Structure formats: C-alpha cells, structure tokens
Amino acid sequence: MxxxxxxxxxxxxxxxxxxxxxxxxxxxxxxxxxxxxxxxxxxxxxxxxxxxxxxxxxxxxxxxxxGTNGCSTTGTLTYGGKEMIDLSMIMDEFSEDVARGDGEAITALAVSLGVKEADRALFKATLHNNFNTLFPSENATTEHVVSSMFSLMKNDAALVKYTV
Known part of the structure; x- marks a missing residue:
C-alpha cells in the first residue's frame, strides 16, 4: 500500500x-x-x-x-556537430579516385550518400572536374574536402537532393 x-x-x-x-x-x-x-x-x-x-x-x-517539461516540437531541429562522413581513413585513396574520376573509394562514398546509380557518373565527374577545389594542397583537411564536396553538390540541380 x-x-x-x-x-x-x-x-x-x-x-x-x-x-x-x-x-x-x-x-x-x-x-x-x-x-x-x-x-x-x-x-x-x-x-x-x-x-x-x-x-x-x-x-x-x-x-x-x-508540450510539457519545457519541451516543444514546434521549432526546427538543428545539428551543430561535424559532418557525419569521415573520409580521413581513406583520404589518399579517395583523392586518387577523384583525380581519375572513378574508383572504389569514390563509389563507396557515393553509395554511402545515397547517390542513385543513375547519378553516380555525374557525381564522380563533378568531383573530378573540381579536383583543385576539393584538394587545393597536399595538406587539404577532411573537413575542407567534405565541405567543398557538399558545396559543389548543392550547386548542381541533380546532386542537390543528396546533400545534408
């Protein structure tokens, strides 16, 4: 009782x-x-x-x-952390693939981003054609590469749908 x-x-x-x-x-x-x-x-x-x-x-x-305890669901959710894609473990292979315009690392990234097979050639070509933007020096950071990649994708009508 x-x-x-x-x-x-x-x-x-x-x-x-x-x-x-x-x-x-x-x-x-x-x-x-x-x-x-x-x-x-x-x-x-x-x-x-x-x-x-x-x-x-x-x-x-x-x-x-x-709607109690100081809680509400009317606002917009945000994320203040780092991008969820970490290329640091395969940066060398990825940079070589971008330079060639094809390869396992760039294909794996496309798949992990959900880029449909029909758009993968465009994805790879966009990165390849902008190699110097993605890798302005030998010491380009992962954060710079990922940020630049998403900027390039956001500027493409077909690839924008895959951006975060």
Whole structure:
C-alpha cells in the first residue's frame, strides 16, 4: 500500500511540475527535468547528469509528446556537430579516385550518400572536374574536402537532393 501511495504521489507531482514547465524549445533542447534541475550550470558533468536524468526517467519524451517539461516540437531541429562522413581513413585513396574520376573509394562514398546509380557518373565527374577545389594542397583537411564536396553538390540541380 505504501508503494502505491508513493507512486501515486510521484505521478501527481510529475503532472503538476510538467504542466507548470511549458516552454517553446525545439526538440529536446532545454527540455526535461534534467535541464530544469541543472539550469544555469555548464560543463560536461552538468550536461551528462541532465541527459542521464532525462534518459532514465523518460520525461523529455513525455514532455515532447504533450508540450510539457519545457519541451516543444514546434521549432526546427538543428545539428551543430561535424559532418557525419569521415573520409580521413581513406583520404589518399579517395583523392586518387577523384583525380581519375572513378574508383572504389569514390563509389563507396557515393553509395554511402545515397547517390542513385543513375547519378553516380555525374557525381564522380563533378568531383573530378573540381579536383583543385576539393584538394587545393597536399595538406587539404577532411573537413575542407567534405565541405567543398557538399558545396559543389548543392550547386548542381541533380546532386542537390543528396546533400545534408
């Protein structure tokens, strides 16, 4: 009986806290009890504890579903990290393939980007014809190559659909 009373009390207080914590943050940014508990704090430990609190209780999922706990789904989701494609492990092979206009590395990249077979020749030709843009020096970074590649693709009517 005590367990039932404790669970009921927690659920009732959750509802009160949840409805009191309305906000308009997209997705899970500033969303959930973890963010409320650690509001104003910074640094990795605070972020990890906030994320752990949210994940272990599932309250940010509830909040996004019902517009509570400082959560909302009306905003646009963004990604502030690095590109998800990492050519650093095959950079030498990839640069050789781009110089030739064909090869396993450039084909693998096209496949991983979802470039349809009908568009792969155009993809390879675009990279090949812009080799100096992609690789302005021997020390071109992976970040530069990927960023330049996406810029080239965004400027092509047929390849733009494959950009992030």
């Amino acid at each position: 005590k367990k039932l009373l404790i669970v009921s009390t927690l659920l009732a207080s959750t509802s009160l806290v949840s409805t009191a914590a309305l906000a308009d943050a997209p997705g899970s940014q500033s969303c959930g009890w973890g963010n409320m508990l650690f509001a104003g704090q910074s640094g990795t430990p605070s972020h990890v504890l906030a994320a752990t609190t949210n994940a272990s209780t599932g309250n940010n999922t509830f909040g996004m579903s019902f």
